[in-house]
Amino acid sequence: MTAPATSAEAPPARSLSGPAAQLAVQLALVAAVLAGAFAVLGPEQFINALTLGSIYALIAIGYTMVYGIIELINFAHGDVFMVGTFVSLALLGTLGFTAAVHDPLLLVVLLAGDFLVTMILLGVVGVVIERTAYRPLRTAPRLAPLITAIGVSFILQNLVQGVPPYFGYGPYATNAPQIFPTDAFLRVGGTNVPVLSLLILAVALGLMITLQLFVGRTRIGRSMRSTALDRDAAALMGVNINRTIAITFFIGSALAGAAGVTYGLQYGVTRFDLGFQAGLKAFTAAVLGGIGNTIGAALGGFIIGFIEVGAAAMGQARWGPAIVFGALVVVLVFRPAGLLGQQVGERA
């Protein structure tokens, strides 16, 4: 076996040989889950599940990337997503947009700007968090950064609340501007498909594919993979570890920011403690799919979306969370590494 850091195109495979075959199997699994869900749920609930799943998946990817590279359960990640919802609403609110925008051109510009600014800002937030709370503890026992992660979570929640009514949003539910008309539907074969749901799904899938290409095909992606595999060896081969980890945090947090924007558009409301539940679900998604594995995290996010929506569709919404965590237990019993297996170094 060649030294992992020098094998440019081969992420460590557990059961299957060749990255292409492995990817194909994983995508086939995703497709199978989707087909099954469509058959059970019917078109409307299927779309609800895809929308919710997209948001979970975007958050879960950031979780899993951070774990993949420094083996840290970043408990503050859900709160980064929450900050994203607030950055987006502050941005639109400052520009004076609080209601649906019906001019298509303006809407496209606004949405693009909203996503771009929120993602960059959140990326920077992620880098700052990594620099101040995690990097100083990188050689400390693993429990230490776990505790600072919880501290960061508290700091973010309280920063957003501020000192009402002087600044900040207080401990209330705050309305997020739904600039994308929520009453716009496409009629597809007898089903009203909300255009917003299509947009959210397209954004999520677009970002996931971009991420996959970025990690698989670029130089920085290669340093990320090698750092995840063996940090010391990567450093010896000339990879700038600090920069690579910072970039990972930037990307993960930017994705959480994108999730925040889509969340605001879809639900039109946010709260300072939104990150806790979202983070818990995203963490579950990441573990479900195999922590450290971005495709696994996305799959996990969609599965949780489908379970929750499925429970409601069967008239058992109150059992949704219980079934989600029940599924996690079952998966971990039979596949301790998650559905798609971990894609981290041998130490994991």
Next chain:
Amino acid sequence: MKLTRLGAAIVAASLVVAACGGTSSGAKTLKIGISLPLSGSSLASAGPARDGALLAIKEANAAGTIKGYTLAPYVLDHAVNGQYDTQQGAKDMTTFVSDSAVMAVVGPFNSAVAKVQIPISNEAGLLQCSPANTNPDLTKGDGGKQLRAANPDKINYVRVATTDDIQGPAVAQFGVQDLGLKNIVIIDDQSVYGKGLADQFAAEWTKLGGTVVDRQGADPKTTDFLPILTKFASESPDSLFFGGVTANGGGLIRKQMPQAGLGDIPLLGGDGIQDQNGGVAGSYINIAGAAAANSYSSVAAIHDIPDAAAFKDKFTAEYKTDPGAYAASGYACAQVIIKAIETAASKGDVTREAVRAAGSDPNTTFDTVLGPIKFDAVGDTNQKIISLYKVDMALADGKGDWAFVKQINYGQ
């Protein structure tokens, strides 16, 4: 060394505090606890109740109602992260119980909190008056007996709001008879209050010939009601009932109903969604936004209080704002407690037990801002009035507010 010094500092500080407390004035101080959720989403509804109680205490002091004593309010907020918290509520009640100057407590606001507070206050024999609790099991039947296990015969918990076994059916009657609705879907927030109210509502709705098409309990933390609403939409209901409070999704459900194609049907709810106008952050109307129109709610208390103008004037003079839905109820609770302390003081027996006995005496008529009130053998008010409201988006400068529709008296 450091620790010892810190300890010394704490001891010194507490001595100073104790000294200040002891030498405040010539008259002896009696405390009235106020136990409400006072931050976040809960403030919009519970804040006015606190203000009402504070106003009554201030007036009693100014008038010298209780000779030789000064009344001091002792406010504890049991909202954690902006939502009422049962554990904090229990802790606060323990704090009141362990402070011997506390004679009685106004509160709590939410039935789930009452459920954990009553056993504590009952064991200590501390009078408690809730301005807003409506769950019947807090007082009646086996539920009430269990909560009073320590002192079954000493009623220490009274309330000026009537109960959900009247409120739920009242909203159902209003929906079927006045609004002409028939096929309803129900969501509850799985809380003591929300589920109980929805049960009472559903039973009466069916009895009146209506159909409960579907019902689901929703996780109080969820923000995504679309899956539930989508399922409901496929069943073509003509109305939706929400049993729960705003903080657990009331406004959000209304906001998402148009997204699921249920924008045209009315939402009915209880007092849990009846909070302040659309200009107040975190209120039902504020969260639901434009979709809030076509929402109905109730309050398990009188709307047309006997001297509404006078109460409004003095409340507005004190707080520069109109009294909210529970201001009069908070004021009335404080009045009940002050009257009880007055009765105890007139007998020269200012103890918790005397105050409790006077406050829960079924033969006493309390002359409150809500009108004359008597409590029955388990502490429930004899004023069984339900007020009904509808959202009017033209009110509160276009931000929307609850407009009074009518009140129904079930007392006769």
